[in-house]
Amino acid sequence: MASQLYCNFLHLNKTVTPTFTDKPTELAHIEKQLHQLNHHISNLFELRSALLHRSNQLTSPVYIVPHEVLSYILNQAHEMKWLRPPPHNRQSIIPLQKAIVLSAVSRQWRQVAFGTSKLWENVECQGSRQLYKDSSMIIQHCATYATSLNISLYTQGHMLDAADDPDVIITALSTSDVRRKLKSLKNTCCELSPQWIQLLPSFLRLESLAIYGGNYPNIDLGSLPLSWVSLSGATFESLTLPPSVQVLNLKDHSARLSIALLYNCPRLIKFTSQPGPYSKAIIPSSPLVLDTLKKLMWSPAQSFVEAASATKLEIPVIERLELSDSDKLQCAPFTVLCHQISASLEHLTLKSFSLYNESSEFWQQFFKFPIPKLRKLSLVDWEHNVMTPAILALTPGEDEDGYRDRSLPNLEYLCINSLGFYDGPYSFDSKVLELVKRRRIGEDSPFHLDFSFSFQDYGGVQATWRPEIMQEFQEFLANRPVEITMAGWEVTLDQLTRLVQ
Structure with missing residues (x-):
């Protein structure tokens, strides 16, 4: 491009004047010269921009930050909360957007960003008309550079392209990188095929799981290292959770599932239960001991009283109890139960x-x-x-x-x-x-x-x-x-x- 600095138009031979037989020929000649000149001017502007950019690279601290310092900066940027400029300054910039912005500064920044795992760990997919296609590519990209993955899929409130195929998400989640690295999954994509649930046992590092909506077959997650589980409006023919679960949130579910999962999770620290409006409690027959449970939230209160009485519930270290909805609450059993657990409350x-x-x-x-x-x-x-x-x-x-x-x-x-x-x-x-x-x-x-x-x-x-x-x-x-x-x-x-x- 340096050759474009030298321009024949600057060295016109004024002693030689071309002759033309007619005006159209002369006009055509002038238009050709103008076109060549405009093209040359455009190239000069491009060259000027490139030279200024390179000059900035050579002089600006942004481009000469030592590798280890830049790596530290990018790791700290992962922890910072960024806000959009006005008038949207109340909306935070999601972690993946930060990663993309930082990696676009320069080639050096891009190389360091790709080597900074934390920038690519949190994958939030939402708000796109081609959500599934775009999310699939994002997940695959992040899985390449992150050492662990936290994936959230959102579809509520967004109009999706009719040609957007949700199965591409299942394909992306099925890759070996995702299976090895996934630690947290939050899924609100009710449009996904129920078969995606069969992938869960293959995520051997999965610690946190949230599912919103959907009807699913039998699933056994007993071999996973789950510690946090939230299920809202999701129904299962049967579900088995591992004993490692410490936090369990259930909403709009069957009371039968709630009781069954309590037996699955003896190490619970926090449990929230809010059954669906037409759910009938299933009274278990064996005692239930939750000797690590510290926080319990249950609605309606009467179903808790019934379940606790039937299971001879023992919660010896309970510190916080929250009960909602007194519909059909029987006063005497409720009072007795509360006083039985009052020693640590x-x-x-x-x-x-x-x-x-x-x-x-x-x-x-x-x-x-x-x-x-x-x-x-x-x-x-x-x-x-x-x-x-x-x-x-x-x-x-x-x-x-x-x-x-x-x-x-x-x-x-x-x-x-x-x-x-x-x-x-x-x-x-x-x-x-x-x-x-x-x-x-x-x-x-x-x-x-x-x-x-x-x-x-x-x-x-x-x-x-x-x-x-x-x-x-x-x-x-x-x-x-x-x-x-x-x-x-x-x-x-x-x-x-x-x-x-």
């Missing part, structure tokens, strides 16, 4: 309790026995007429020493949150004041109180407080280490006054 959450449990006697009985280690109690999304007796049950009587003998001696966080339509005054203000005063909250240690009583038919407006009660509430808490929040939002006592009056 530190955080209890009861969500969406309604008319079935509105009696004062039930909550008086429930809070009668101590839960010695309980630090956090959350009563969330209750109906107003259920919350009222619960608050009264948590409030020591006038003849009780609310500080010395209260049933929850280590309580440091209390959330009382109810919502519903207005059907008469509930006097939440006086009830909360009595609770705070008689329990002597904040007397010797910090305390966090979160409350919200909203009326849906008034646009979610909070129940009002009478001025004299609010003043007494403020005076009582004025010099105490008590944090007040409303539905999770931090408020000062002055702000609280404006919100509830």
Whole structure:
């Protein structure tokens, strides 16, 4: 291209003037010269750009960074969160986009990027009209340069090209590189053939698995090193998980599957179960011991009570229990069960309790026995007429020493949150004041109180407080280490006054 620096047009022989017999011939000659000149000018611009680029390479630190320093930078870039420029700066750039951007800086950067495994480990495939075709190529590329793979496939909310064949994804997942390197798989591609599930036992390093939707045949994953599993709306004729599973999340599944998998996974630390609306519990016959389980979330609460009673469930180190939906909940077995596991319990959450449990006697009985280690109690999304007796049950009587003998001696966080339509005054203000005063909250240690009583038919407006009660509430808490929040939002006592009056 250097020869293009020398141009015959700059050395025209002005003493020689061509002659033409007619104007069309002369015009044709001029047009030819102009075309040649324009082409030459274009080449000069291209040459200028190339020379400037090379000059930058020779002088810019970006292009002369030592290999080991650049490798360190790219490894750190993998951990950083990048945001798009305005107006999309709330959208983060996914890891694979970072890898592509960094590898495009220069040849050296590309070589170092290809040698930086972490840049290619996280493969998120979404948002393309040819999702399966594009994802297949991306997976194969990343499998070449990564030492381990975390693959996520998303199709929800995207219009796909009719010619896009989902089977190419199965082909990509079947390659030897992917089988050897895959550690995490998240699949929301319900359009995939159910046969893809048969590939799972061949991913010998698979530790994390999430499946959303789909109907699948029998599958045995007992030989895999899985530690984290999430199944949402996925049904199986039968499913076997390995005993290595520590976290198991089940949603919109059959209760039969839930119980069976608990027997599969004796080392569980966290378990979440939310069966489908028409799922009937299958009562097992043998005892169930989960002596490592620390966190349990189950809905509806009654199915947990039934399963725990039938299996003689033992969860000796349970620290956090969250139960939702009190539909058909039987009070006595529920109370007995909660007190049986109370020795280690530190955080209890009861969500969406309604008319079935509105009696004062039930909550008086429930809070009668101590839960010695309980630090956090959350009563969330209750109906107003259920919350009222619960608050009264948590409030020591006038003849009780609310500080010395209260049933929850280590309580440091209390959330009382109810919502519903207005059907008469509930006097939440006086009830909360009595609770705070008689329990002597904040007397010797910090305390966090979160409350919200909203009326849906008034646009979610909070129940009002009478001025004299609010003043007494403020005076009582004025010099105490008590944090007040409303539905999770931090408020000062002055702000609280404006919100509830």
